[in-house]
Amino acid sequence: MATDAPAPDVTVPDTADDGRVPTVDPAALRDVLDGEYAEVRRGVRESLASYASVLVDAETLPREEFRERVREVVLEIAATGQSALGFPEQYGGGDDIGASIASFETLAYGDLSVLVKVGVQFGLFGGAILQLGTERHHDAYLADIVSGRLLGCFAMTETGHGSDVQSLGTVARYDAAAGEFVITTAEPGANKDYIGNAARHARVAVVFAQLEVDGERHGVHALVVPLRDEAGTVLPGVRIEDDGAKMGLNGVDNGRIWFDEVRVPREALLNRFADVTEDGVYTSEIESAGRRFFTMLGTLIQGRVSVGGAGVSAAKVALTIAVEYALQRRQFQASDDGPEELLLDYGMHQRRLLPLLARTYGLHFAQEVLVARLDEVFSGRGEDEATRKMLESRAAGTKALATWHATRTIQECREACGGAGYLAENRFAALKADTDVFTTFEGDNHVLLQLVAKGLLTDYASDFSDLDQLGMVRFVAGLAVDTVLERTRVHRLLEQIKDALPGGDSWDDDAGLLDPAYHLAMYRFREEHLIGGVARRLKRGVDSGMAPGQVFSQVQDHVIAAARAHVERLVLEAFTEKVAAQPDGPVKDTLNLLCDLHALSGIESDRAWFIEHGRLTVQRSKAITREVGALCRRVRPIAGDLVAAFDVPRPLLRAEALLGG
């Protein structure tokens, strides 16, 4: 409630407020942010500026016309090659998955309907053909997908099943006599829903359906199913309905699809992980239907990685506008004869914006690490099962935190711009409406954090993929708590950090408030403790005879808190390591300051937990609150440079009136 960040009772000298005002060159900082993919990002920034008018079209064109406009822009982007970097060179791609994510992230500075349509076409649809298909599909489709000649959609979600995709109701039955699959919407609510590109532009869909061969079900598989002919007429047996107006992203034509005995050839099955022989024998190297499905899903995690990155970019746009506004806008006099005070000189305004700015930097670097890992795994440099599972978990968790951060940051920035922030010309309207769905698409954030928790609790066990939430409860309940903890790698990390800090077990009292080892120790302690607590509670629940579903329901908020604590730790580690890797100088000093603010405001916002668990005295907790205020005052003078380093092309900010052109 009220006092999330309560002010302390006593004012003591701020330990960090040493009067040192850092100075930093925004361009140097931008180069650090741009990192390995600076050139790709620069190219996308230039393209973005050239079609910035689409931001106005989003506001002025009727829905159908705007959809067409967005389609045109997507084709323009396709022509630059910026959307194909993740595809093999032989089909016109760049063979560089890391670069493809960097490109997508930067694209997120612009109109987000364009971004999402790019994501649907090249990430989801094209990605599914690439990752789940084999050469025959690649040869048949990829070149046309890359060029944009063939637009398609990714038809997974159904009205009745979103989060629990294993329970989809669409069926693909193999008719051995005809050598064809028969696709059917087999029950009410089993129609595909919210499918981007479906309402207008997709000629082909990758359809996820329960595969049935000779009366036996083998779980969910993907098939290529034509939806429309070249003229755009919907094919027989297919029924498509427009999802209509949405809160945002109205340049994307989402729709519902029903299939009534639609026949496709046997070869339409994307058969990288499983196949059906001509005479109707199902084959797969992966025995378990559950693991098979999650292996397929695992190849598609670029979608989640991309959405998380887009969330961070959207937060950057919002912060750029709000911070620049707060550096121009004056209101109320600060002294009797002085000018009115700049908004950013108000303590509360600093408190509202600057920790969010620091966290945006943290999430940026966490995303960078994630993309590097993704690039490793998908380039075949990190092929083992556990590495893949950890990557999936990290992608899920980062997506959840980054998209919630975007929602929160955009809201705070809008309010910090008052009535001006409410005008469409100042971008917040579109930013808010377009990003809102990020928290629930490509995986509902709460469900994603449950996935993270499952990985932690089972240490990415070999049967990890098979476990639904009930399975997870039983699995954990079957282990000793010590075994669970032993398995979590956190335990070891915590031991290491204790050694590095003064005070041994009581590092929380003796370490300096601005010691990164202290921050890490706190984040790691929380993670380990929460995971251990979840394990204990699950075990105790099952032991007491409660049904696993009921146990899960009662422990669910704890499960999610544990997963969050894990991802928070990953974010802080990424930030800390980035700082450590910088050569001495203003850039390092600046990032260090931001990392301190991020770490301490994170501890502050969860200080009740730390106090409750014996890792924070009341006195130290109050000192942290004071320190966060002091850090905000130190960040204040460079706030403008910090947003300038995001390098959002000026025309994309719009906000001409608000920022004075």
Next chain:
Amino acid sequence: MATDAPAPDVTVPDTADDGRVPTVDPAALRDVLDGEYAEVRRGVRESLASYASVLVDAETLPREEFRERVREVVLEIAATGQSALGFPEQYGGGDDIGASIASFETLAYGDLSVLVKVGVQFGLFGGAILQLGTERHHDAYLADIVSGRLLGCFAMTETGHGSDVQSLGTVARYDAAAGEFVITTAEPGANKDYIGNAARHARVAVVFAQLEVDGERHGVHALVVPLRDEAGTVLPGVRIEDDGAKMGLNGVDNGRIWFDEVRVPREALLNRFADVTEDGVYTSEIESAGRRFFTMLGTLIQGRVSVGGAGVSAAKVALTIAVEYALQRRQFQASDDGPEELLLDYGMHQRRLLPLLARTYGLHFAQEVLVARLDEVFSGRGEDEATRKMLESRAAGTKALATWHATRTIQECREACGGAGYLAENRFAALKADTDVFTTFEGDNHVLLQLVAKGLLTDYASDFSDLDQLGMVRFVAGLAVDTVLERTRVHRLLEQIKDALPGGDSWDDDAGLLDPAYHLAMYRFREEHLIGGVARRLKRGVDSGMAPGQVFSQVQDHVIAAARAHVERLVLEAFTEKVAAQPDGPVKDTLNLLCDLHALSGIESDRAWFIEHGRLTVQRSKAITREVGALCRRVRPIAGDLVAAFDVPRPLLRAEALLGG
């Protein structure tokens, strides 16, 4: 971060989870909610259902057409008399200000452009004529305003000055020779901005301007200024620009207005509190320009009261959809052979929605108390200065909490409905976009809370109105802290409550977790302590030689926390008193349960503060977290009834697909 509501480490029997499942008749509960104005509310509900199609128009019509449609609906409402309840009977009104707010609150179940246009025309424009004008203005305008024959606007905010309205830049200079005022936009940024009804429909404006008589400035006053002729053509000297597309509320035609030496007769001055004689002598019974202006503003607080009530209503609509959805939607199996689990049977889902539901009830009753006080004061039953000031403070604080609650609740409800919540047909799109500005219009919430704090710190001193933030700092610094505390009435309340609880000073350990006296004691303690702390910090800052502006900046978050704590206490008191006033029975039991959940989840979310200030042991803090979970489980079986009691007319929910028609 992560663990806002962390799960406890140990599962102990839930003290409140006694297996008692309350049952309650939604109609009986609705009658309690509807209260004194049940008949008015019923009438508005019926009207609303009859033009529910405007919700679809909001989504489908081009902006200009939608504006016209909204205008038509506003005129239809005017014809029912529902928008005129606050005006004198002689002009077609109902002479019942309480009823007029009840009507407005209920109207907020429907399209919010309609609501805001009603607010602009009858609340702001009509209200200003009524409250600031005298008989000559009433006779000239009120009957036409009430009927909707004369549409007008309320031109206060300027591009350059929103929160600090005393510094407006529009000037009204008296030309004694002509017996006229000359209205001029005297500096860049002094144009009126965001003015509802200005871009299209207003023929007349109430313009706030610096009054200048014979070279002397007398502060901000209001004048009636024609903008357009009967044909709608903008008059000479007036320039109007359309604010264009907004995040939401696109049925309201907001605009900017510039005045270039526009002449109006001397009688155009709304002269209830000040006048200028024909020969150019300024007269007012209120000597101080500051106090005069705040007296004028004080008569206009219905706007804030109305917006707060509208926020509560919008939260009710969102919760109705999300709770009903969670009672129909199933996802993931709860046991191996059972059906999939209802969303509302997930612990996390309960945690996300049910405390918000409880708080919505609390804010409803707080709003009810506020409206009753407003009705008293404006009916002349509570005329003294301190009563008025307290009413203004209460209106400001309730508006801030209610509108933030609306933003947060609508967001949580949207996410709880997943992708379906993103479709425009399910209402969240409009609810989110339309209510977003509530937190910053009719007073920015942070600025409003500073107003609340000022009242607390000065105990609504007679020179209260004159104090800007610097004045407040100096005023408080000039008193002994004890004097400040003595003056805050909280002190006395706290003493009373201690007597009523076991344990004397250590009531926080000895009282039952579900004892309302315990909840109140905690809320009152926090308020008193925060106010004392602010006083001390302000004093110490000034004593140490810091400039008042800098002192204010550094203490600002503490100031705002103190104000919030005050308003939270008022909300809890309103809720507690409502429960106590009910006759024994299921309605009382139900409200009691909700009040417990509201009070304890409020303590839980601020438990760090209570621990830091010695009023909560770690053990008891954990017990509160457990209790909140247990209370959620007890509310779960009646959640459907609790939203049914809001009685949102079915067609206004839309959500046909989501809720199955």
